[in-house]
Amino acid sequence: MKIRPISGFPEWLPEQRIVEQALLDQVRRNFELFGFRPVQTRAVEELDRLAHKGSTDKEIYAIRRLHADPDETDDKLGLHFDLTVPFARYTLENRGQLVFPFKRYQIQKVWRGERPQEGRYREFYQADIDVIGQDSLPLCFDAEMPLLIHAVTSSLPLPPVRVHVGHRKVLEGFYRGVGLPDITPVLRIVDKLAKIGPDEVRASLVSEAGLGPDQAERCLALSQLRGGLEVIEQVRALGVEHELLETGLGELHEVLSAAAELPPGSVVADLGIARGFDYYTGTVYEAFLQGLESIGAVCSGGRYDNLADAGDAARFPGVGVSLGITRLLGPLFRRDALVATRRTPTCVLVALDKEQTRSRSQGVAARLRARGIPTEVFHAAHKYGKQIKYADKLGIPFVWFCGDDEGNGQIRDIRSGEQVEAHADQWEPTPDDRWPRVERPS
RNA sequence: GCGAGCGUAGCUCAGUCGGUUAGAGCGCUGGUUUGUGGUACCAGAGGUCGUGGGUUCAAUUCCCAUCGCUCGCCCCA
Structure with missing residues (x-):
């Protein structure tokens, strides 16, 4: 394939x-x-219900079970093409x-079989809000x-x-x-x-x-x-x-x-x-x-x-x-x-010094994560240059170099190159760096 | 349902007026730099040229078909 x-x-x-x-x-x-x-509703509705409202030429995806009996007469199902029809059904059902007044929001994918073009897809998210x-x-x-x-x-x-x-x-x-x-x-x-x-x-x-x-x-x-x-x-x-x-x-x-x-x-x-x-x-x-x-x-x-x-x-x-x-x-x-400001949630990459000290690196990561800082440990004891390069490619802003088993070490902001002594129970990224953010380039 | 454009390396594309081993940039891997990246230089890997058929001594190139993608129209719940 x-x-x-x-x-x-x-x-x-x-x-x-x-x-x-x-x-x-x-x-x-x-x-x-x-x-x-x-509210979240199932992806499928009965075809009759989907086709009921409005015109009949809606581009609906029908569901078929491959092992269905040829003469099976069960309700035919289709993927919902919006969230309003499922919501109406759901409201009556419950x-x-x-x-x-029932105020609900519902954020889900919907499917339409229409011909794609810019901004028009066959599978897409809708965020619906209705009363x-x-x-x-x-x-x-x-x-x-x-x-x-x-x-x-x-x-x-x-x-x-x-x-x-x-x-x-x-x-x-x-x-x-x-x-x-x-x-x-x-x-x-x-x-x-x-x-x-x-x-x-x-x-x-x-x-x-x-x-x-x-x-x-x-x-x-x-x-x-x-x-x-x-x-x-x-x-x-x-x-x-x-x-x-x-x-x-x-x-x-x-x-x-x-x-x-x-x-x-x-x-x-x-x-x-x-x-x-x-x-x-x-x-x-x-x-x-x-x-x-x-x-x-x-x-x-x-x-x-x-x-x-x-x-x-x-x-x-x-x-x-x-x-x-x-x-x-x-x-x-x-x-x-x-x-996005970076390509990964990770805020801190903990460098791996050598295989024998992997638990030291993992310990630092655990301390940072415990305080809500997204952290990963580099997978192998490669040269520090390689480890920094990995962080750079992903846009991870900080690399941690372990010092001792007590959580002391150095943290480097790889954007500025500034590297300072730090403790894994104290060090904090700025709020802007903790998680990736979304920006609109000017 | 109708129409147009495009399918060549992971990506963006060039190219062959039909002809021997198909190119670039970016990306990737390694090295220069033997444990602190980005720059620079060097080297390397990576292609049934979408698929099938036709024409031809010879097709990635020309023709036909087909599939796929993109963009319009129709429609838009």
Whole structure:
């Protein structure tokens, strides 16, 4: 078998995985800071459930047991393609034991069989955060999402993030007020505004969606609105009236108002957002890295009132967003925009003097580890030059040379060459050196 | 599903208008330096030129097919 990569299934080098883990840790920490509870679901769901929502042409990986009987009729399984469908199922399955509103986060790999391209993979991490209410869910959770996205992303060594907030009720109410019967094709065309430009959108609305010139013009005008709270009045100024539109504008206003304390530009109203309308029913979000908009939305989500269908009278409305960890990292790695300070967790390499004193070196390592300093002992009593070179290649900042069996020795900072007397129970690296960190090269 | 580009050393690539032993840089191993690295110099290892077929006296090179990777489009849950 020839060894080669498999398209769409990225694997990182250790120094990249260090970056990925640091991001995952930081994301998790922030989710918990907002009081969300951890959940992990199985990798598989019943195929029927996966294919149920939305269109049927989803690119799902099916699971097959090689030794299955040809006539086996067991439930067919597939790998989940997002974390929302498994979460909805999980919530219903455990509804009797969960506390509502149920705030959960879930960081897992998902799989999609689509054709890979930059930033789009077949296996990737998603970090999902959702709130599900029983029967109803207050709008304050919609308003909290942009704050959360801002908190998470600004805790990471990333460029500033801009969260675009749209609202399905605004769009749908507007379209109804304009007199459009079927809004789905309109949404799909409008969604391409950034890619194909206003002229193309206007033409497509007429030719493909069958809108009249005036209708197309108004829809286009709506989708081009972007900015702060003033956008609300700008929508009204377009002169379309509909009850649903007013409801949406009210909700949009509340969500935007909540973001008032964030730095200007962190959250903007954007009525050009028209994604994921399979099941979104209210607020929708898309977040972009400022200056790196070309890699696409790194975080997206919205409000869904009808996703979790218990099959009885109970309703479980939810709101949430998904952060695309891998889709973020891939393009950033490609641009060398995110690097670890070293290629290994190791902070101190304990040199091995000679085979007879291996236990002395191991003793030093044990003392350092006991105080939480990542330490390894060099594997063989090679020349010190070789041992230092090994540390240098891995970016290990310190090499320890043993003195006696009591923990005395010398520690060398191989970046500066400075070497000082030290004791293994006392010596401390600077906080910046203890663990590898993630940096954004300027 | 549609389209484009690319497959030569571990990596990045050159090259052969078809011709004897296929090259560079980086990386790797060793040495100069016999127990304190990075620089410099020297030496060395490492290739069925993606795979199959065709044309030819001769194919890594030309042609066809195929597989793989990358990037777009569609789609994006």
